[in-house]
Amino acid sequence: MPETPPNPAALTPGQARALFRAGLRTPTAGWCAGWTQANLIAVPRAQAYDVLLFAQRNPGPCPVLDVTEPGETSARLFAGDLRTDLPGYVVYEDGEPVAWVADVRDHWRPDLVAFLIGCSFTFEDALREAGVPVRHVEQGRNVPMYRTDRMCRPAGGLAGPLVVSMRPVPAGLVADAVRVTSRYPAVHGAPVHIGDPAALGIADLDEPDFGDPVDVRAGEIPVFWACGVTPQAAVTHSRPKLAIGHAPGHMAITDARDSAFAVP
Amino acid sequence: MPETPPNPAALTPGQARALFRAGLRTPTAGWCAGWTQANLIAVPRAQAYDVLLFAQRNPGPCPVLDVTEPGETSARLFAGDLRTDLPGYVVYEDGEPVAWVADVRDHWRPDLVAFLIGCSFTFEDALREAGVPVRHVEQGRNVPMYRTDRMCRPAGGLAGPLVVSMRPVPAGLVADAVRVTSRYPAVHGAPVHIGDPAALGIADLDEPDFGDPVDVRAGEIPVFWACGVTPQAAVTHSRPKLAIGHAPGHMAITDARDSAFAVP
Numbered sequence: 076m077p078e079t080p081p082n083p084a085a086l087t088p089g090q091a092r093a094l095f096r097a098g099l100r101t102p103t104a105g106w107c108a109g110w111t112q113a114n115l116i117a118v119p120r121a122q123a124y125d126v127l128l129f130a131q132r133n134p135g136p137c138p139v140l141d142v143t144e145p146g147e148t149s150a151r152l153f154a155g156d157l158r159t160d161l162p163g164y165v166v167y168e169d170g171e172p173v174a175w176v177a178d179v180r181d182h183w184r185p186d187l188v189a190f191l192i193g194c195s196f197t198f199e200d201a202l203r204e205a206g207v208p209v210r211h212v213e214q215g216r217n218v219p220m221y222r223t224d225r226m227c228r229p230a231g232g233l234a235g236p237l238v239v240s241m242r243p244v245p246a247g248l249v250a251d252a253v254r255v256t257s258r259y260p261a262v263h264g265a266p267v268h269i270g271d272p273a274a275l276g277i278a279d280l281d282e283p284d285f286g287d288p289v290d291v292r293a294g295e296i297p298v299f300w301a302c303g304v305t306p307q308a309a310v311t312h313s314r315p316k317l318a319i320g321h322a323p324g325h326m327a328i329t330d331a332r333d334s335a336f337a338v339p
Numbered sequence: 340m341p342e343t344p345p346n347p348a349a350l351t352p353g354q355a356r357a358l359f360r361a362g363l364r365t366p367t368a369g370w371c372a373g374w375t376q377a378n379l380i381a382v383p384r385a386q387a388y389d390v391l392l393f394a395q396r397n398p399g400p401c402p403v404l405d406v407t408e409p410g411e412t413s414a415r416l417f418a419g420d421l422r423t424d425l426p427g428y429v430v431y432e433d434g435e436p437v438a439w440v441a442d443v444r445d446h447w448r449p450d451l452v453a454f455l456i457g458c459s460f461t462f463e464d465a466l467r468e469a470g471v472p473v474r475h476v477e478q479g480r481n482v483p484m485y486r487t488d489r490m491c492r493p494a495g496g497l498a499g500p501l502v503v504s505m506r507p508v509p510a511g512l513v514a515d516a517v518r519v520t521s522r523y524p525a526v527h528g529a530p531v532h533i534g535d536p537a538a539l540g541i542a543d544l545d546e547p548d549f550g551d552p553v554d555v556r557a558g559e560i561p562v563f564w565a566c567g568v569t570p571q572a573a574v575t576h577s578r579p580k581l582a583i584g585h586a587p588g589h590m591a592i593t594d595a596r597d598s599a600f601a602v603p
Contacts, residue, residue: 132406338524
C-alpha cells in the first residue's frame with residue numbers, strides 16, 4: 076500500500092485517485108483542497124428509480140451531483156474509475172455489508188447505476204477560512220457519523236434513518252458555521268441540528284456509527300449536518316439484493332470545484 | 340364554464356382549484372398571490388426514471404418539487420385532484436398532442452407517476468415588489484414561451500430542447516430582475532439569457548411556441564428564463580407512448596408558499 080503523502084491537501088484529484096487505485100486506504104477529509112468530494116451509492120438499474128426518488132424526497136442528506144448510465148465506470152464529474160479510484164468501498168448483499176475493500180471490480184455489474192451524492196467535506200475549507208475549526212482534520216481522524224432516530228421520507232423499496240456528521244464548534248462560532256454552510260445547499264447546506272445529541276437519538280458522541288470519535292472541548296457545541304451515508308443506512312434498513320457504497324469518510328474525489336456548489 | 344373572478348390574486352389554492360374543477364380554463368399567472376404554481380408531467384412508471392433523471396440532469400428547466408406514487412391523484416404539495424384541478428391539460432400519445440382538455444380522468448392510468456416541476460410564476464410577485472413589471476400579467480395574457488435551439492442533456496429515452504419564458508424588462512431594471520430571481524433556484528432561478536432572441540434560435544418574439552405574445556417597449560430588453568414546459572418539449576421530441584402535461588401557462592396551484600422556495 077502506498078504511503079499517505081505529506082501534504083494531501085495539495086494533490087490534484089487525479090493524483091489522489093492514482094494513490095487510491097494503487098491501494099491507499101484513508102479517509103479523505105482535508106485532501107485535494109478546493110476539489111469537491113462525493114458519496115457513492117451504486118445499485119442495479121432496476122432499483123435506480125427508488126434511489127433517485129429517495130434522493131429527491133430527502134435532498135438534505137442526498138443531494139445528487141451526478142448519475143451514470145448503466146455500466147459506466149466514470150462520470151461527468153469523475154474522470155477516474157469508480158470501481159478502483161476511491162480509497163475504500165462497502166459491498167452490501169441483502170442489506171448486509173459483505174466486503175470492505177479497496178477495489179470493487181469483482182462486484183461490479185453492467186447494469187449498475189452509480190450516484191454521486193454531495194459531501195460536507197466540500198464546505199470544510201470555507202469553514203476554516205471563516206475561522207471555524209474542523210476537529211477531525213486537526214486530529215487526523217475520519218469525521219464522526221451517527222445514525223439518528225429521524226426517518227427519511229421513503230421511496231419505493233427504500234426507507235431508513237437520517238445519518239449525520241458532527242463537528243464540535245466553539246459557541247461563539249456556531250452562527251458563523253451556520254452562515255457559511257448555508258451557502259452550500261448542494262452539499263448538505265446548513266446544520267440539521269445544533270446541541271443536544273439526544274434530540275437526534277444519539278446516545279454517546281464517543282461511539283459513532285461510522286468514522287472516528289473526536290474531542291469536544293469545553294465551550295464547544297456539537298453541530299450536526301445531514302450526511303451522504305444516509306443512502307447506505309437505507310440499504311441496511313431496506314435490504315435490496317445488491318448495493319455498493321464508498322467506505323464512510325473515504326470519498327470519491329471529483330473533478331468539480333467546491334466553488335461550483337456555493338450560492339451567493 | 341365558471342367566470343374568471345374579479346380578483347384571482349386573492350383566491351386561496353383551494354378556491355382556484357374548485358373553479359378549475361368546475362371547468363374554468365385560464366392561464367394562471369397572477370392567480371393566488373403568494374402560493375406556488377407548478378408544471379405537471381405525468382408518465383407511466385416504466386418511464387418515470389427517465390423523467391426524474393432528465394430533471395436531475397437539467398435542473399434549470401426541470402426543478403422537481405414533488406413526485407407522486409404510481410396512481411396517486413394528489414400530491415404532498417397539491418391537496419386537489421391532479422386529474423381535474425388544473426385549468427387545462429395536454430395529452431400526448433407517441434409524442435403528438437391528441438387532446439387539449441380540462442379534465443384527464445378518461446386518460447389517467449393506475450401506473451401514472453406525476454411530477455410537479457417549479458414554475459417561474461412563483462417569483463413574479465417578488466419581481467413586482469422590486470418594481471420590475473410583469474408584462475403578461477399587466478396585459479392579461481399568458482406568458483410567451485419559446486422552444487430554443489439549445490438541447491437539454493438527455494436521459495434514457497428522453498431528449499429535447501430547452502424551453503424558455505420571456506419577460507421584457509426596462510434596461511435599468513435588468514440587474515434587479517437577475518438579483519431577485521437568483522433567489523429562487525427551485526423555480527428556475529436566474530435568467531438563462533438576456534437580450535438577442537436569435538442567440539437562442541428564436542426567430543420572432545411575436546410568434547411564441549406556447550402562450551401569447553406580449554408588448555416589448557422601447558428601452559426594454561427581452562429576458563429569458565428556463566421553463567417547466569421543457570419536459571413536454573422532450574415528449575414531443577422523443578415520442579414516448581403516453582404522457583400528460585398541463586396546458587402551458589395553465590398551472591397546478593399548489594399548497595406551498597412561494598417563500599418556501601427562496602434562498603437567503
